[in-house]
Amino acid sequence: MEKKNNDFIVLGLALFAMFFGAGNLLFPPALGLASGKSWVICAVGFFITAIGMPLLGIIAGAKAGGSVDDIGNKVGKLFSKVFASIIILSIGPLLAIPRTGATTYEMGIKPIFPNVNVVLVSAVFFALTLYFIIKPSKMIDKIAKILTPALLLMIVLIIGKGIISPLGTPSVAMEGSAISKGFTDGYQTMDALASLVFGIVILNSIKDKGYTNVKDQVSITIKAGIVAALGLAVVYGGLIYLGASSSGLFPADIPMAQLLMSITDDLLGSFGKIALGIVVTLACLTTSIGLTATVGNFFSNLTNGKLSYSMVVIITTLFSGVFACIGVDSIVSIAVPLLVTVYPVAIVLIIMASIDEFMPPSSYPGAVLGSFLISLNDGLGVLNIKLGLLNTLASKMPFASLGFGWILPALIGGFISTFILKSKYPEKAKKVC
Numbered sequence: 001m002e003k004k005n006n007d008f009i010v011l012g013l014a015l016f017a018m019f020f021g022a023g024n025l026l027f028p029p030a031l032g033l034a035s036g037k038s039w040v041i042c043a044v045g046f047f048i049t050a051i052g053m054p055l056l057g058i059i060a061g062a063k064a065g066g067s068v069d070d071i072g073n074k075v076g077k078l079f080s081k082v083f084a085s086i087i088i089l090s091i092g093p094l095l096a097i098p099r100t101g102a103t104t105y106e107m108g109i110k111p112i113f114p115n116v117n118v119v120l121v122s123a124v125f126f127a128l129t130l131y132f133i134i135k136p137s138k139m140i141d142k143i144a145k146i147l148t149p150a151l152l153l154m155i156v157l158i159i160g161k162g163i164i165s166p167l168g169t170p171s172v173a174m175e176g177s178a179i180s181k182g183f184t185d186g187y188q189t190m191d192a193l194a195s196l197v198f199g200i201v202i203l204n205s206i207k208d209k210g211y212t213n214v215k216d217q218v219s220i221t222i223k224a225g226i227v228a229a230l231g232l233a234v235v236y237g238g239l240i241y242l243g244a245s246s247s248g249l250f251p252a253d254i255p256m257a258q259l260l261m262s263i264t265d266d267l268l269g270s271f272g273k274i275a276l277g278i279v280v281t282l283a284c285l286t287t288s289i290g291l292t293a294t295v296g297n298f299f300s301n302l303t304n305g306k307l308s309y310s311m312v313v314i315i316t317t318l319f320s321g322v323f324a325c326i327g328v329d330s331i332v333s334i335a336v337p338l339l340v341t342v343y344p345v346a347i348v349l350i351i352m353a354s355i356d357e358f359m360p361p362s363s364y365p366g367a368v369l370g371s372f373l374i375s376l377n378d379g380l381g382v383l384n385i386k387l388g389l390l391n392t393l394a395s396k397m398p399f400a401s402l403g404f405g406w407i408l409p410a411l412i413g414g415f416i417s418t419f420i421l422k423s424k425y426p427e428k429a430k431k432v433c
Helices: 003-020 024-064 068-072 078-090 098-108 118-133 137-162 178-189 191-208 214-245 256-268 271-302 309-326 330-355 363-382 389-395 408-420
Strands: none
Touching: 003 024, 003 191, 003 214, 003 271, 024 068, 024 098, 024 178, 024 214, 024 256, 024 271, 024 330, 024 408, 068 078, 068 191, 068 330, 078 098, 078 191, 078 271, 078 330, 098 118, 098 256, 098 271, 098 309, 118 271, 118 309, 137 214, 137 256, 178 191, 178 330, 191 214, 191 271, 191 330, 214 256, 256 271, 256 330, 271 309, 309 330, 330 363, 330 389, 330 408, 363 389, 363 408
């Protein structure tokens, strides 16, 4: 029992560090600044997508078998491969991994060493990433025992100072729906997407520790997820409050990176740059490690070993290192339409898979299709592309103005396909996870 307790705590700390990366630092203070007196309500919305959904994703992955493929297969094999590949590329070399390197340069290193070259920083950052992941069996313990304590110490120092000696008080309440703002801003952390693929990394680590019983594996994974979720809740709440308490001090349009640097500088003086530099670098490094290892596992398994894990992670770090040099703002702008399209589909799958024992297997395709049609319209809308009838239909959905127009189509689609496709899932219909 003592070993199990120690193992899930170690795994939970590692999972927290893997989740807590670039976006997790940038978005909460900006959300607090925008929300002012409404910061608590905004935080609730943010917690749903940035903590609740990742936790459900970890649980869903553990129950389904550990990988995003296992969850996607509930819709269909072709869908599973396409959806999994989009997720992996989104949280991998195309968006999230390069963003960790770019954020490290812009917020962690450049404020302290203004003349440092971005290429050099990127090269060192991804060389460290490769060092930690080249032997995946040791990766989780390295993160939990080496990187996470240092990361938590510096975050607690910054947040603690902001609570004890706040920069100000939350000002005017925000206009519009505060909970919707928090909910959609939670997309940018990409953690719900990451949770669908972090599960296999955690599961492999559990197996390496000698747990062969499936029930034990699921139990430890869930407990580790709860540990990570609690840590994220404390940190996110603190960072949102820091932004809210400074809402009367900074302009509403201040860049996110500049806001966090200004808050830290005002709280800790000259030491603020160093403290923030350490936090940013560690947070981004742990996330880069987790994501790159996930990409390596996925494509190695997808090709049945034809592409080795080592080869994939080396290629990923090289590509990400080059892409990171374009800057944080450019990467974030690329991410928005993709995330608006993919996130609702991921949320639907996560919720359904986490309560899979109560869901008719034939309900999955319709629910996914219903949510996708609306989220695709929303994603195209970000690019100012409107698809006539679909756009009109999407605008008339309940909660569309809040960004939740996909909910009713997902429910209707799932209900319809439950009956239409029931005969095509005779074996699955009897399965209880």
